[in-house]
Amino acid sequence: MSVAHWLVRALEALGIDTVFGIPGVHTIELYRGLEGSRLRHVTPRHEQGAGFMADGYARASGRPAACFIITGPGMTNIATAMGQALADSVPMLVISSVNRRAELGMGEGRLHELPSQQQTLSGVSLFSHTLLDPANLPRVLTRAWTMLHTGRPGPVHIEIPRDLLDAPLDAELPLPGRCHPPQAATAALDQAAAWLGAARRPLLLLGGGAIADPAAARALAERLDAPTLTTINARGVMGRGHPLDLGANATWPEVRALVAEADVVLAIGTELGETDYDVTFDGGFTLPERLIRIDINPRQLCGNHLPALGIVAEAGAAMRDLLPRLTPGAHEAAARVAELKAALALATRPDFAPFVPLFDALDQYRRDAVLVGDSTAPVYAGNHLAQRDATRSWFNASTGYGTLGYGLPAAIGAALACPERPVVALVGDGGVMFTLAELATAVELALPLTLVLWHNAGYAEIRQAMTHAGIAPLGVDPAAPAFLPLAHAFGCAAERISSPAALAEALATPCTAPRLLEIDAAAWQTATSPASRGSAATP
Incomplete structure (x- = not known):
C-alpha cells in the first residue's frame, strides 16, 4: 500500500478516531488513504481551528486526535494552536505535507515553500521530523506516539514530502509495546x-x-x-x-x-x-x-x-x-x-460579583457540562469562582500561551470527544472574531453546543490596562458585527441576553443544535448592580 494508506491504517491501529484538517493540493493523497477508513474527518474553516479542536478534544477526553495539515501556510496557521498545546501539555498528533525531497531548502519559490518548515515548527513541538525514507515511517510514528504517552504531553509533528505520500510501503502496522513513565525513587x-x-x-x-x-x-x-x-x-x-x-x-x-x-x-x-x-x-x-x-x-x-x-x-x-x-x-x-x-470573599469582589449569577445558572442547568473558555471577563472570573465536580470540565486559553480565539473551536473538539455531555463555550466579542468562522463547522456537525458570548464592545481588558498605564486607548475598540443575524446566517439559533433571569431561562431550554447566547455586558452589569441584585436567577 502507499505511505498515505499505511499511515491511515496505522492511526486506526493506534486508536486515533478523529482527524481535523482542510484538504489541499499537497495533501490529497492522504485523503485517498482516508477513503473507507474508520477515521472521522472534520473540516474546520481554518487550520488554527483544526489545532484548537484537537486541543479541546484531548483536554475533554484525555485522548489525542490527529490533524492533517497542508504545507506552508497551513502549518504556520496551526502553529499558534500548537503553541497553546505545548504550553498547557496537551497531546496532539500533527501530520503535514512538505515540498518534494529534491526541492527542500532550495528556495526556488515553489508553492507553499518555507526555508525550513520543520525548523519553523520544531519550536512549538515536542518532536518534529521530516520523513526522507518511507521505510522509516513506522519507527518515526512509533517514536512520536511514545513521546505523547510517556512524558510531559504536547504536540508532535511528522512532515511527509509530497513525492513520498504515494510511495509504496510494505510494513507491519505499528502497535508500540507498553512504555511505562518514570517512577519515583x-x-x-x-x-x-x-x-x-x-x-x-x-x-x-x-x-x-x-x-x-x-x-x-x-x-x-x-x-x-x-x-x-x-x-x-x-x-x-x-x-x-x-x-x-x-x-x-x-x-x-x-x-x-x-x-x-x-x-x-x-x-x-x-x-x-x-x-x-x-x-x-x-x-x-x-x-x-x-x-x-x-x-x-x-x-x-x-x-x-x-x-x-x-x-x-x-x-x-x-x-x-x-x-x-x-x-x-x-x-x-x-x-x-x-x-x-x-x-x-471572592463572590463579592466588584470585578467578580456580576458573574456569580452566570455560574449559578450554569450550575443549575449545565452542572455536568464541559466549560471551555477564551480569554474574556467571565473566564477570568470563573478561574476563581467556578466549581466543577470532576476534572476535564473546565479549561481555557487564559493560561500559558494565552491565545485569543481558542474557545469556540476547542469547544467543538470537546463536543466531538464527549457527545454524552453538554458543552458550553465562554467567549468575548473581541476574541471570538479570531475564529468565528468555526461556527459554520459546529452547525455542519449539528453539535449541541451553547456559545455564551460576553459582548463588552472590544478588548475591554486591554482598554483598562492602557488607561491604567496612562496610555490613550488605541486599537481596542474594533467594530463588532451584529452577532444575532450573523449567527442566523450560519444557520445557528441565537438570542440576546440582558439579565441573569434571561440566561437561566435560555439554559433551561434543552440544547439540541448550536446556539449563541449574546450577553449585553452593559445591560447585565446594570441588572446585577447592588441596587438590582435581589432579582432571582431563575425563570
Missing part, C-alpha cells in the same frame, strides 16, 4: 515523607499533571491535612466544595501569607508558572526553601522555583506511592481554608 519518596511528616504547616500544590488520578490527589490532601491550591488546568481534581481546596487563588495577598507560613510545600504536576500563581504579574509569589516537586519532566523540576527535593515521576503513580508512607496529619487545615475563603 524509593529514597526520594522516603525523604519527602519524612519532611512532610515533620511539617507543622504543610501546603499542597496540584497542577494539571495531577488530574491523572483525582482520587489519589484528594487522598493525599486529606492524609496530609494540608490546604491545597489547584491550578486552572487542575480544576475539579478535588471535586466540588472540598474543605481543603483553595482553588486557583494563589495570587491573592491572603493566600500568599498562607504560602509564606508553610514550612514544607509539595508541588505535583505543576510548572509553577505565573499565569496560575502570579496573575498580578508582580513577582510576589514566593515559596519556602523546603519545596518538594514531583514532575514527569526532569527539565521542569528546575523551572521557576528550584526544589529542595525534586522527584521525576508520573504524578498519579507518585501520589499512590507516597500515600502509604505518610502518617495522618492534624493541622486544622479545613478551618484555615474556611477562614481564608471568608477573608477572600
Whole structure:
C-alpha cells in the first residue's frame, strides 16, 4: 500500500478516531488513504481551528486526535494552536505535507515553500521530523506516539514530502509495546515523607499533571491535612466544595501569607508558572526553601522555583506511592481554608460579583457540562469562582500561551470527544472574531453546543490596562458585527441576553443544535448592580 494508506491504517491501529484538517493540493493523497477508513474527518474553516479542536478534544477526553495539515501556510496557521498545546501539555498528533525531497531548502519559490518548515515548527513541538525514507515511517510514528504517552504531553509533528505520500510501503502496522513513565525513587519518596511528616504547616500544590488520578490527589490532601491550591488546568481534581481546596487563588495577598507560613510545600504536576500563581504579574509569589516537586519532566523540576527535593515521576503513580508512607496529619487545615475563603470573599469582589449569577445558572442547568473558555471577563472570573465536580470540565486559553480565539473551536473538539455531555463555550466579542468562522463547522456537525458570548464592545481588558498605564486607548475598540443575524446566517439559533433571569431561562431550554447566547455586558452589569441584585436567577 502507499505511505498515505499505511499511515491511515496505522492511526486506526493506534486508536486515533478523529482527524481535523482542510484538504489541499499537497495533501490529497492522504485523503485517498482516508477513503473507507474508520477515521472521522472534520473540516474546520481554518487550520488554527483544526489545532484548537484537537486541543479541546484531548483536554475533554484525555485522548489525542490527529490533524492533517497542508504545507506552508497551513502549518504556520496551526502553529499558534500548537503553541497553546505545548504550553498547557496537551497531546496532539500533527501530520503535514512538505515540498518534494529534491526541492527542500532550495528556495526556488515553489508553492507553499518555507526555508525550513520543520525548523519553523520544531519550536512549538515536542518532536518534529521530516520523513526522507518511507521505510522509516513506522519507527518515526512509533517514536512520536511514545513521546505523547510517556512524558510531559504536547504536540508532535511528522512532515511527509509530497513525492513520498504515494510511495509504496510494505510494513507491519505499528502497535508500540507498553512504555511505562518514570517512577519515583524509593529514597526520594522516603525523604519527602519524612519532611512532610515533620511539617507543622504543610501546603499542597496540584497542577494539571495531577488530574491523572483525582482520587489519589484528594487522598493525599486529606492524609496530609494540608490546604491545597489547584491550578486552572487542575480544576475539579478535588471535586466540588472540598474543605481543603483553595482553588486557583494563589495570587491573592491572603493566600500568599498562607504560602509564606508553610514550612514544607509539595508541588505535583505543576510548572509553577505565573499565569496560575502570579496573575498580578508582580513577582510576589514566593515559596519556602523546603519545596518538594514531583514532575514527569526532569527539565521542569528546575523551572521557576528550584526544589529542595525534586522527584521525576508520573504524578498519579507518585501520589499512590507516597500515600502509604505518610502518617495522618492534624493541622486544622479545613478551618484555615474556611477562614481564608471568608477573608477572600471572592463572590463579592466588584470585578467578580456580576458573574456569580452566570455560574449559578450554569450550575443549575449545565452542572455536568464541559466549560471551555477564551480569554474574556467571565473566564477570568470563573478561574476563581467556578466549581466543577470532576476534572476535564473546565479549561481555557487564559493560561500559558494565552491565545485569543481558542474557545469556540476547542469547544467543538470537546463536543466531538464527549457527545454524552453538554458543552458550553465562554467567549468575548473581541476574541471570538479570531475564529468565528468555526461556527459554520459546529452547525455542519449539528453539535449541541451553547456559545455564551460576553459582548463588552472590544478588548475591554486591554482598554483598562492602557488607561491604567496612562496610555490613550488605541486599537481596542474594533467594530463588532451584529452577532444575532450573523449567527442566523450560519444557520445557528441565537438570542440576546440582558439579565441573569434571561440566561437561566435560555439554559433551561434543552440544547439540541448550536446556539449563541449574546450577553449585553452593559445591560447585565446594570441588572446585577447592588441596587438590582435581589432579582432571582431563575425563570
